[in-house]
Amino acid sequence: MRWPEYDRDGFELLSAGERHTANPGTFWIPTLQVRSSLRRGQAAKLLFDIQFQEDGRPMLGTERMWVIVSRRDGDVYVGVLDSTPRTTAPGDYLQTGVEVPFLPEHVCDTGNPPEEYSNWRLEQPAVQRWT
Numbered sequence: 261m262r263w264p265e266y267d268r269d270g271f272e273l274l275s276a277g278e279r280h281t282a283n284p285g286t287f288w289i290p291t292l293q294v295r296s297s298l299r300r301g302q303a304a305k306l307l308f309d310i311q312f313q314e315d316g317r318p319m320l321g322t323e324r325m326w327v328i329v330s331r332r333d334g335d336v337y338v339g340v341l342d343s344t345p346r347t348t349a350p351g352d353y354l355q356t357g358v359e360v361p362f363l364p365e366h367v368c369d370t371g372n373p374p375e376e377y378s379n380w381r382l383e384q385p386a387v388q389r390w391t
Contacts, residue, residue: 271353272309274309337364357386
């Protein structure tokens with residue numbers, strides 16, 4: 261499976277594990293056991309490093325956004341973005357409802373949305389499938 265890249269996708273995922281290691285007192289993350297045992301329908305908050313334009317200049321901005329786990333292939337999760345990015349433009353890949361691959365190292369928080377909501381979100385056709 262390929263990973264998001266700035267040039268192709270306009271974003272990359274940052275390692276929450278690395279941030280926690282560098283700042284253990286101020287950057288809390290769930291345990292590796294929790295991050296490694298997510299199930300379909302659970303939520304994971306990821307750190308998206310997004311390229312965008314401001315006044316015609318290329319910029320980078322980090323957003324923490326939620327995905328709903330749709331499946332797992334080995335160690336790789338695939339989730340559906342459940343947040344609205346603030347720094348993307350219409351036509352960019354990253355928008356609510358797209359698929360995003362990630363690893364436990366990318367997870368900075370977890371959640372358990374109501375089952376009805378998760379089922380609804382996952383029943384919607386993906387705006388774009390990750391290939």
